[in-house]
Amino acid sequence: PNVTFLTQLWLRALFFVCVSIQAASLYCRNQRTVRNFCTMEFMPHCGSDGVTYSNKCMFCNAYLRSRGGLRLRSLNAC
Numbered sequence: 847p848n849v850t851f852l853t854q855l856w857l858r859a860l861f862f863v864c865v866s867i868q869a870a871s872l873y874c875r876n877q878r879t880v881r882n883f884c885t886m887e888f889m890p891h892c893g894s895d896g897v898t899y900s901n902k903c904m905f906c907n908a909y910l911r912s913r914g915g916l917r918l919r920s921l922n923a924c
Contacts, residue, residue: 874906
């Protein structure tokens with residue numbers, strides 16, 4: 847029973863990581879390059895690095911700079 851539980855837990859974690867990476871790439875698909883200017887709107891995005899980005903543009907800039915390593919944790923402050 848413990849092996850099965852650990853296997854299921856590991857598979858769920860792996861699935862979550864894959865979905866998170868996919869979700870960030872889809873979420874930022876309309877922003878193909880880092881933008882020099884973003885709007886000042888405040889709609890917080892929590893990144894997997896623990897940083898709260900002020901809006902989608904700022905998050906996607908960080909995502910592009912990370913070469914796809916950054917994931918979107920939530921649409922709230924971290």
